[in-house]
Amino acid sequence: MLDRVRPGRPGREITSADDLAAWLAERPADERDEPFTFVIDTGGALRLAPRRSEHVACAAGGPVLSAGEIEFARDGGRWSVCEVGNQSTGYCPDVTSWPAVAAALDRAGLEHPGGFTRPIVFRRCPRCGQHNIVKDDHFACAACAAALPAAWNLGPTG
Template sequence: MDLNAYTYVGPEEIRRSSASQPAGTPIASKEDAEAWLQAHPDARTEGATYVVDLQGRLRLAPRRSEHVACAGGGEVLAAGEIRFQGTGTRLTVAEVSNQSTGYCPDTSCRDAVVLALRASGMTPPSRFTPEIVFRRCARCSEVNLVKEGWFVCVFCDADLPAEWNVASRRTLHLTESA
């Protein structure tokens, strides 16, 4: 499967301040996710920050962590927030989003999330909740969150493009067993 790799587009001061933080914990199984949740009990109610790294692995960090720290400063295949419910063998993914203003991933990054969750033995939700649409304004260069299908820049009122354009991205090929 061809997936897009996203570079960090957030503030440079956040990247610098996040450089000393540990990268997110790789999750290869439900047991890994359960162990991580036991070590971070607040995540059961708050959810967690996640990225899918370039190897297709889900990585988790506490909810208030920056995505760039969770990614160890590198590119990602997906980034957002995730919430689990249940415990042990009944652990499920209740919600997952692409809500990351540091990477501003396209909604198509859901494919990477699906692969990563399946590889770790978990079933992904049927869609992002919420699904965030990011666009960069061609006139003023500001990044916008498109709401209710309104493709107009909130900063300068210019029309926003229909296609994702926040930054350059490259395509990687991963298989289901990634």
């Protein structure tokens, strides 16, 4: 996947509500109603790309503070965040990455729900190395059934 990333072509940086409105206006109408790919780069900037984009492409191949999917709704003429989650199987960000997301949204002046609305728990299996999504607090590897650690263990995000 990294081979397909074009350096210098990250997702669109959003620094204000006006930036978001302009970027959304450029999107096809049917695309505005679905979630978008987002990353928070190491500088704390919110970057957006169409949903079917890879997070690593949105981050131009670099490390991130958080990544996932984000959805916006129009509220009184302004866009705000209505849904946001850390679903990124490329970066597997921990749910504790929320403060980086909140800080970027706050800097851009975008109202948000105050936490991930769709949090996902990721763990790497210590036995086979498989990345797992933990569902229903079942901390067992889907590939080899080994116990998964309680603490996030995927290393630095990115």
